[in-house]
Amino acid sequence: MRVKVCGMTSVEEVEAIAAAGASFAGFIFYSKSPRYAFRQLSMREIKRITSINKVGVFVNADFQDIMHIVDECRLQMVQLHGDESPKFCERIADYISVIKAIRIQPEDHVDWRLAPYQDVCDHFLFDTAGAGYGGTGKKFDWATLYRAEINKPYFLSGGIQPNDVDLLSHYMQQPVAKNLFAFDINSGFELSPGIKNIPLVNSFIQQVQPITYSK
Numbered sequence: 001m002r003v004k005v006c007g008m009t010s011v012e013e014v015e016a017i018a019a020a021g022a023s024f025a026g027f028i029f030y031s032k033s034p035r036y037a038f039r040q041l042s043m044r045e046i047k048r049i050t051s052i053n054k055v056g057v058f059v060n061a062d063f064q065d066i067m068h069i070v071d072e073c074r075l076q077m078v079q080l081h082g083d084e085s086p087k088f089c090e091r092i093a094d095y096i097s098v099i100k101a102i103r104i105q106p107e108d109h110v111d112w113r114l115a116p117y118q119d120v121c122d123h124f125l126f127d128t129a130g131a132g133y134g135g136t137g138k139k140f141d142w143a144t145l146y147r148a149e150i151n152k153p154y155f156l157s158g159g160i161q162p163n164d165v166d167l168l169s170h171y172m173q174q175p176v177a178k179n180l181f182a183f184d185i186n187s188g189f190e191l192s193p194g195i196k197n198i199p200l201v202n203s204f205i206q207q208v209q210p211i212t213y214s215k
Contacts, residue, residue: 001172001211002182004055004155005201007035009194011045018051020202021209023182025052026079029069030059034193035186046073055079055099063091070096079125090120097122099155103129104140110148123181124150128158142167145176157184162200165207177213 005017006026014025027037027046037046046054056075058066060082070078078092081101092098100121102113114124128140139159156171160183171177187193189200 001168001180001208003205003208004182004184005189005196006055006057006157006184006186007033007190007194008196009035009037009040011041011049013196013198014049015051016198017196017201017205020198021205022201023053024055024077025049026055026057026184026186027073027075028057029061030057030081032059040194043069043072053077057081060084063088066092067095077123080121081125081127086116086120089117093121099123099125101125101127101157103127104144104158105129106141106144108144110145110150114148114150118152121152123153123155125155125157125184127184142171146174148176150176150179153179153181155182155184156180157186159188160185161188162204165204165211168208169211172211173214180213183208 002023004024004026005022008014008025008027017025028035029037053076054073055077056069056073057079058081066078075096077097077099079099079101080089080092089098089100098121100117102124104126126145128138168183185204189197189204191197
């Protein structure tokens, strides 16, 4: 299974997770985040990274600002993590692959949440709902997705921890895992916000890469 490591703030750590086998590096372009990429990295530095697929994470950003960063940083994907409308997602998707984040709350009717976006984005990402727009470091109940019709590749996020390999293996045995595209990890693999624990990331990737959908 593929792994996306989000909240990257250093070139050295991006190169380290790429060497460990991560498929995607997430750069957060939301100034209120403690992992705001431009606090530590320049556009030029991000642009020069070619060892991994680069995902730009945006929250209710202006269209022109997103396009400027996409071009200047040579991003491969855009993750829209705010309250972006289906029309806005479609506009971005005309230029670059779009991941629409869906923040899950208890008792959510996932199909209703997905319906407006099914035809206007390329991937979904499921995260835990919180007070703000950033990650909470907490899991939502993954069983909430079991009854959903997710007919699009998706990322599973929300508080994944280094010791969750068995839980993820169990999830991969469920029919809903048919279109699971990647695990998304962040705060559970950090020494401090934006500073990754590379040995933990490395170990996790080696354990989950062999996991496949088994139905």
